[in-house]
Amino acid sequence: MLDVLVIGGGNAALCAALMAREAGASVMILESAPKEWRGGNSQHTRNLRCMHDAPQDVLVDAYPEEEFWQDLLKVTGGITNEKLARLVIRASSSCRDWMRKHGVRFQPSLSGTLHVARTNAFFMGGGKALVNAYYRSAENLGVQIRYDAPVDALELDGDRFVAARIGSERIEARACVVASGGFESNREWLREAWGQNEAGEWPADNFLIRGTRFNMGVLLKFLLDAGADAIGDPTQSHSVAIDARAPLYDGGICTRVDCVSLGIVVNRDARRFYDEGEDFWPKRYAIWGRLVAKQPGQIAYSIIDAKAVGRFMPPVFPGEKADSLPELARRLGLDERTFMETVDSYNAACRMGDFNHEVLDDCHTEGLEPAKTHWARPLDTAPYYAYALRPGITFTYLGVKVDENAAVHFDGRPSGNLFAAGEVMAGNVLGQGYTAGVGMSIGTAFGRIAGTQAAAAALSGSRGQEEKTLHPGKEHAAA
Amino acid sequence: MQQLEALTREAASLAHPALPPLTTDEAEVDRVMTICNACRYCEGFCAVFPAMTRLLEFNKADIHYLANLCHNCGACLHSCQYAPPHEFAVNVPKAMATVRMQTYSDFAWPPALGALYKRAGLTTALASAAGLALFLILTLLVNGSLFHEPLAGDFYAVFPHNTLVLMFGTVFLFAVVALGIGVARFWRGVSPPAGPDTGAAAVEATKNVLALKYLDGGHGEGCNNEDDRFSLWRRRFHHFTFYGFLLCFAATSVATLYHYLLDYQAPYPILSLPVQLGIFGGIGLLIGPAGLLWLNIKRHPMHGDAAQRPMDRGFIVLLFLISLSGLALLAYRDTGAMALLLALHLGVVMAFFLTMPYGKFAHGIFRAAALLKSAIEKRQPNRLGLGD
Numbered sequence: 001m002l003d004v005l006v007i008g009g010g011n012a013a014l015c016a017a018l019m020a021r022e023a024g025a026s027v028m029i030l031e032s033a034p035k036e037w038r039g040g041n042s043q044h045t046r047n048l049r050c051m052h053d054a055p056q057d058v059l060v061d062a063y064p065e066e067e068f069w070q071d072l073l074k075v076t077g078g079i080t081n082e083k084l085a086r087l088v089i090r091a092s093s094s095c096r097d098w099m100r101k102h103g104v105r106f107q108p109s110l111s112g113t114l115h116v117a118r119t120n121a122f123f124m125g126g127g128k129a130l131v132n133a134y135y136r137s138a139e140n141l142g143v144q145i146r147y148d149a150p151v152d153a154l155e156l157d158g159d160r161f162v163a164a165r166i167g168s169e170r171i172e173a174r175a176c177v178v179a180s181g182g183f184e185s186n187r188e189w190l191r192e193a194w195g196q197n198e199a200g201e202w203p204a205d206n207f208l209i210r211g212t213r214f215n216m217g218v219l220l221k222f223l224l225d226a227g228a229d230a231i232g233d234p235t236q237s238h239s240v241a242i243d244a245r246a247p248l249y250d251g252g253i254c255t256r257v258d259c260v261s262l263g264i265v266v267n268r269d270a271r272r273f274y275d276e277g278e279d280f281w282p283k284r285y286a287i288w289g290r291l292v293a294k295q296p297g298q299i300a301y302s303i304i305d306a307k308a309v310g311r312f313m314p315p316v317f318p319g320e321k322a323d324s325l326p327e328l329a330r331r332l333g334l335d336e337r338t339f340m341e342t343v344d345s346y347n348a349a350c351r352m353g354d355f356n357h358e359v360l361d362d363c364h365t366e367g368l369e370p371a372k373t374h375w376a377r378p379l380d381t382a383p384y385y386a387y388a389l390r391p392g393i394t395f396t397y398l399g400v401k402v403d404e405n406a407a408v409h410f411d412g413r414p415s416g417n418l419f420a421a422g423e424v425m426a427g428n429v430l431g432q433g434y435t436a437g438v439g440m441s442i443g444t445a446f447g448r449i450a451g452t453q454a455a456a457a458a459l460s461g462s463r464g465q466e467e468k469t470l471h472p473g474k475e476h477a478a479a
Numbered sequence: 480m481q482q483l484e485a486l487t488r489e490a491a492s493l494a495h496p497a498l499p500p501l502t503t504d505e506a507e508v509d510r511v512m513t514i515c516n517a518c519r520y521c522e523g524f525c526a527v528f529p530a531m532t533r534l535l536e537f538n539k540a541d542i543h544y545l546a547n548l549c550h551n552c553g554a555c556l557h558s559c560q561y562a563p564p565h566e567f568a569v570n571v572p573k574a575m576a577t578v579r580m581q582t583y584s585d586f587a588w589p590p591a592l593g594a595l596y597k598r599a600g601l602t603t604a605l606a607s608a609a610g611l612a613l614f615l616i617l618t619l620l621v622n623g624s625l626f627h628e629p630l631a632g633d634f635y636a637v638f639p640h641n642t643l644v645l646m647f648g649t650v651f652l653f654a655v656v657a658l659g660i661g662v663a664r665f666w667r668g669v670s671p672p673a674g675p676d677t678g679a680a681a682v683e684a685t686k687n688v689l690a691l692k693y694l695d696g697g698h699g700e701g702c703n704n705e706d707d708r709f710s711l712w713r714r715r716f717h718h719f720t721f722y723g724f725l726l727c728f729a730a731t732s733v734a735t736l737y738h739y740l741l742d743y744q745a746p747y748p749i750l751s752l753p754v755q756l757g758i759f760g761g762i763g764l765l766i767g768p769a770g771l772l773w774l775n776i777k778r779h780p781m782h783g784d785a786a787q788r789p790m791d792r793g794f795i796v797l798l799f800l801i802s803l804s805g806l807a808l809l810a811y812r813d814t815g816a817m818a819l820l821l822a823l824h825l826g827v828v829m830a831f832f833l834t835m836p837y838g839k840f841a842h843g844i845f846r847a848a849a850l851l852k853s854a855i856e857k858r859q860p861n862r863l864g865l866g867d
Contacts, residue, residue, distance in 0.1 A: 111529070124523040
């Protein structure tokens with residue numbers, strides 16, 4: 001019988017498979033996607049947030065545990081689990097040699113990403129290169145890999161894993177790691193989670209999925225229905241305001257629109273609704289998806305003037321361009337009068353200081369609601385550009401509750417041989433919000449833990465099996 | 480929609496009459512680079528992506544430059560989240576290869592012969608056939624037969640030295656002039672303003688050419704061939720080919736110097752400098768092309784432009800035949816087959832010289848120019864302040 005079955009094919013799944021194989025277990029990976037789409041959301045990632053106490057190859061300065069923890073505490077608003085979060089943070093400081101061993105290569109931070117040169121280690125070639133390296137290493141180590149293998153159900157004996165089912169096929173294993181992602185590709189589930197708003201709209205119908213098209217949440221749903229303890233809010237997710245013209249799935253990084261902090265953002269009613277200059281865009285982009293989701297029609301428009309051109313990462317789609325603001329409003333189909341009121345009152349409220357988009361400068365508005373607290377400069381230089389924005393969901397945070405051994409919990413008790421890693425359990429650490437690269441930190445840390453624990457559970461053999469039967473709940477101390 | 484985009488481009492080009500509208504292949508590079516510039520994950524692989532980040536839009540000259548800077552290593556294709564089957568269908572190596580070929584053809588001199596690139600495989604084959612026929616017939620005319628009594632390796636007994644110098648000197652000079660004019664026309668379009676560090680830039684570019692820096696994958700593990708695995712074999716086989724070729728060229732150059740300066744005439748003994756250079760170069764020029772051909776045949780179908788395979792393979796085979804015939808000539812120069820082997824060798828060498836300005840050989844010259852621009856440009860401040 002197979003020792004460890006890994007369900008999923010992204011970073012967490014691969015980390016689990018590699019660790020389990022290194023521990024001597026026989027391992028099979030079941031990736032639901034075909035080979036050319038393998039890797040889930042990991043193919044769209046680019047870096048890993050890393051704790052480090054001193055400069056480390058591509059990472060400059062230091063990023064101590066406490067600072068990482070405070071950053072995480074801040075973005076999640078405290079909706080996190082300190083024990084698990086610190087475990088991820090510590091693991092992030094020491095995992096990169098192991099990653100290199102399996103072929104992952106790092107590079108200095110990319111152009112236009114200076115803000116994360118200290119905190120994030122970039123994968124050379126991005127996440128797909130990382131995924132490729134892990135698959136190559138897994139193949140070399142003799143991990144069995146199956147593509148087009150969507151598991152639709154598990155066979156459980158109480159809280160113990162027995163087998164996985166793909167249609168009528170049954171795959172038994174001594175232990176299992178579920179690393180099959182969130183449910184963001186499942187439009188029906190998103191619709192149900194977000195429900196109807198006061199205006200009678202179904203907001204999720206207007207969401208785009210930045211991530212993979214294969215995360216249907218089948219196993220997440222199965223586990224929750226089977227009595228696994230849930231964690232997280234189904235409406236919480238990594239949600240970015242992206243170009244409204246982005247593809248429905250797999251838009252990835254290039255669909256972002258980085259000019260928000262250099263101009264203003266108005267909704268369908270041509271009114272502003274949030275401080276565009278609250279903080280550096282990379283620290284704020286992950287809240288704007290949700291902000292736009294709460295606007296009528298789930299759409300917003302980032303408006304800039306010619307002064308901003310060349311000061312932000314080039315967008316993938318050209319902006320709507322006009323030589324005057326009223327013309328721009330007409331092109332966008334916005335009410336021209338309201339739009340001009342919004343822009344005029346913003347322009348009048350701007351208090352110019354020393355504009356510098358590379359620091360939190362002193363250009364701000366006065367007496368304007370909502371305020372723009374940095375980089376506030378009047379929109380007065382033609383041509384003007386507009387980019388329509390939609391919420392772009394990368395991954396959802398609803399998941400299964402786990403402990404420090406990545407064991408899935410049923411009624412508050414950890415399973416002896418069923419583990420979870422990656423986005424299917426990221427909600428344990430990320431209740432809301434996001435900070436760049438932390439998804440990969442969670443996936444790598446818990447993937448590696450889950451793989452180790454699954455191998456230990458599988459290899460502990462029949463003696464271990466008896467002990468577990470005699471002393472339920474104690475197996476983790478032993479493992 | 481595509482039609483609309485084409486019209487928009489045309490309108491934009493009309494507004495800047497200096498730049499003619501983009502061709503379909505150039506428009507594809509523009510489209511792909513616009514996606515890449517919003518992503519940038521591949522920045523560490525090579526010089527193309529850092530050069531791209533200095534631009535917000537890509538005009539014709541930018542596109543020619545980037546296309547020739549691309550070494551077709553394949554790393555960005557296998558790492559690309561937007562590669563087919565993604566609807567963005569990003570394939571940088573292919574888009575670049577297609578435009579590269581177009582630049583060789585567009586900048587060729589005389590312009591009418593630029594079309595030869597489009598059938599470069601056929602051109603090489605025909606040139607080879609013509610070269611071989613020419614020298615076999617000449618041998619028959621001069622010698623009366625392809626075989627003869629052993630002449631102790633004296634090939635000037637078959638073809639007088641001055642005849643060979645005149646024939647090959649003329650063709651070689653023409654090839655150098657034609658290539659020179661072509662690359663000068665390319666350079667006029669892409670040349671960056673000279674800076675104070677142009678000397679250092681030239682040194683760096685030379686190193687990058689001689690070391691094939693950008694076939695190292697950015698991490699030193701090499702480029703891709705049949706799949707996402709990295710390998711240094713393409714670089715190694717190219718080194719065998721390139722340095723083998725240079726040694727053979729050096730052998731001929733040394734022999735020419737012996738002839739004119741020292742009045743020391745061929746045939747030279749095995750241990751003489753020209754023959755030693757020729758033997759080592761020739762062995763390199765057997766191993767290199769054989770390896771490159773093997774890699775080319777196993778190459779992932781999405782790498783580069785499949786339509787250029789005949790050009791690539793024709794060139795590789797020709798180099799191999801030059802070396803093979805040269806070494807055979809050396810081995811059997813004391814036998815009655817010397818004239819035949821000499822005719823074969825001279826025929827393929829002639830074919831090589833004839834097709835130099837209209838075939839794969841051009842890639843080295845154009846790429847060196849692009850690498851020089853890259854080295855100059857990166858020493859100049861980036862005008863964009865994209866912030867972070």
